[in-house]
Amino acid sequence: MNEVTEAMHGFAEWYGRQPIGVWSAPGRVNLIGEHTDYNDGFVFPFAIDQRTAVALGDRDDRVIRVASGFAPDAVEIHLEELAPDAISGWSAYPLGVAWALGELGADLEHVRGVDLYVASSVPVGAGLSSSAAIESAVALALDEHWGLGFDRPTLAKVGQLAENRVVGAPTGIMDQSASLLGEADGGVFLDCRSLDADVIPLGFTADGLSLLVIDTKVEHAHASGGYAARRASCEAGARAMGVESLRDVRHDDLGRAAELLDDETFRRVRHVVTEDQRVLDTVRTLREQGPGAIGPFLDASHVSMRDDFEISVPELDLAVATAQAHGAIGARMTGGGFGGSAIALMIDDLVPVVTREVLAAFAERGYREPSVFVVHPSQGARRDA
Numbered sequence: 175m176n177e178v179t180e181a182m183h184g185f186a187e188w189y190g191r192q193p194i195g196v197w198s199a200p201g202r203v204n205l206i207g208e209h210t211d212y213n214d215g216f217v218f219p220f221a222i223d224q225r226t227a228v229a230l231g232d233r234d235d236r237v238i239r240v241a242s243g244f245a246p247d248a249v250e251i252h253l254e255e256l257a258p259d260a261i262s263g264w265s266a267y268p269l270g271v272a273w274a275l276g277e278l279g280a281d282l283e284h285v286r287g288v289d290l291y292v293a294s295s296v297p298v299g300a301g302l303s304s305s306a307a308i309e310s311a312v313a314l315a316l317d318e319h320w321g322l323g324f325d326r327p328t329l330a331k332v333g334q335l336a337e338n339r340v341v342g343a344p345t346g347i348m349d350q351s352a353s354l355l356g357e358a359d360g361g362v363f364l365d366c367r368s369l370d371a372d373v374i375p376l377g378f379t380a381d382g383l384s385l386l387v388i389d390t391k392v393e394h395a396h397a398s399g400g401y402a403a404r405r406a407s408c409e410a411g412a413r414a415m416g417v418e419s420l421r422d423v424r425h426d427d428l429g430r431a432a433e434l435l436d437d438e439t440f441r442r443v444r445h446v447v448t449e450d451q452r453v454l455d456t457v458r459t460l461r462e463q464g465p466g467a468i469g470p471f472l473d474a475s476h477v478s479m480r481d482d483f484e485i486s487v488p489e490l491d492l493a494v495a496t497a498q499a500h501g502a503i504g505a506r507m508t509g510g511g512f513g514g515s516a517i518a519l520m521i522d523d524l525v526p527v528v529t530r531e532v533l534a535a536f537a538e539r540g541y542r543e544p545s546v547f548v549v550h551p552s553q554g555a556r557r558d559a
């Protein structure tokens with residue numbers, strides 16, 4: 175049973191009637207461009223083939239109810255009561271989106287309530303943006319059902335606002351953009367300052383390549399700790415350099431940055447500045463030479479995250495090193511860091527070999543068994559039924 179069927183069944187079971195529609199949105203893998211989104215920089219993620227579906231039914235009153243496969247109970251709230259403080263737990267994602275639509279200009283005073291049921295095949299806590307998948311699916315569903323007419327970049331902002339203000343994670347715009355703008359075989363090259371997005375063919379399948387995800391099962395927690403600390407360092411670095419954001423620091427400015435900043439802040443800044451350049455290099459190389467030539471940028475990105483930004487963990491380093499040692503074209507951790515997943519690009523034939531070697535390497539170290547699977551660049555949010 176896929177997530178769409180599951181959402182329909184779950185809806186019927188909870189609410190005792192059929193939904194009037196089902197919408198879904200994918201998780202994402204970031205090919206390259208990490209911790210650059212909130213620095214007004216560049217990212218290059220793609221939507222994956224694991225999705226979150228939301229089944230929707232209408233109501234005559236002004237109540238929103240949400241139920242899901244994640245939690246035993248349904249949550250209900252009156253549309254008038256929607257506010258960041260009034261929502262918590264997993265329902266912060268779908269209900270936070272309803273609140274954020276109002277914040278970004280939707281007239282929620284004249285809409286009726288809805289019943290929602292959420293079902294997902296995006297692994298939670300794997301750094302594959304299961305939260306953005308919920309937000310994007312709910313945002314598209316409510317936008318269409320309520321006839322709001324928001325475009326997709328605005329719906330991405332809605333999801334980000336829900337994440338920032340209701341869930342409480344100070345994340346950027348990348349995940350929701352990938353989930354809403356992704357296309358089959360396409361990478362979303364996004365300028366996070368102008369929000370100009372260009373979907374670029376990745377051509378993995380045509381060139382006989384596979385993108386392997388290695389979910390280390392190490393928990394990452396964005397809402398707390400490391401992620402917010404990195405963001406704060408970047409903002410401090412930008413302030414000290416006298417620029418609006420690190421997007422405005424050129425490679426040539428790094429010498430001055432080294433003199434101005436303490437060593438740790440300097441290394442945070444150097445990661446962001448060089449990572450922006452690696453995104454541009456990856457996109458150019460992909461266009462000129464195809465996906466088989468982008469490996470060195472992925473490898474360099476990992477080193478920068480490990481040594482300068484310090485967001486990797488031993489499990490991620492092992493996954494990357496093992497994939498590289500067994501012939502991957504390139505490999506890096508993906509997402510916010512402190513756990514989650516690594517990705518490795520390789521020729522199709524190597525998938526069984528790298529999978530086996532990664533499992534063996536983890537077993538040898540006594541690490542928890544990772545989950546290793548191939549993902550395909552897929553279509554973004556859509557209506558399914």
Ligand code: GLA
Pocket residue numbers: 204207208209210211212345346347348349509510511
């Ligand atoms: C998380 C955030 C994104 C982005 C990445 C790091 O996925 O949600 O906004 O900052 O981390 O690149």
